[in-house]
Amino acid sequence: MKTLFVSYRVTDLVRSLDFYTALGYTELGVVDIGNGSRLVLLQFPGEPAASLELVHRPDGGRVDVGSGFDHLAIQVDDLVATQEHLAAAGLEPGPVEYPGGPDGPKTSWLTDPDGYRLELVEWPPGRPDGITAADFS
Structure with a gap:
């Protein structure tokens, strides 16, 4: 599956x-x-x-995003360049955050027109893409 x-x-x-x-x-x-x-x-x-x-x-009526859904994570190659591109397109990405500390991924949050949250993620150089079992060992 x-x-x-x-x-x-x-x-x-x-x-x-x-x-x-x-x-x-x-x-x-x-x-x-x-x-x-x-x-x-x-x-x-x-x-x-x-x-x-x-x-x-x-x-279908109003969309209710508060029913348990949290967010969609999207990998980007260059977070700052992505933020600039999105801002130029009229979108409003949030500031760069470092949830895993200075050596971890960079993230920024964005909300779509219906209120769905998106997390933009740039992995540190040399790190494999995505979250795998190795991240928990």
Whole structure:
């Protein structure tokens, strides 16, 4: 088994697509599920498959992000350059943080139009990508 993608229900599909494409996602495909509802599958360039699905149900009412979901973590190569790019696109990334101390990863937080939190992560040089069992040994 493996995780395929994360799925977010969004209030305003155009506004959410603007946000996620400014972040760097590209649209892989759209599925019309009837009654004006659509699924839009997104991926970062170079990813082999979709990694994010936006679910838009116009009659679904308000999106409640406070139901247990915490955040989506996104790896970036250069956090400061990413922050500058996002700010130029009208997004508001938070300041650089060092949650693991000065030798650990750099992070910055961002919130999408529906209130979903995203953590941008730059790993230290020479460190493998992602969190693995080796991080807990």
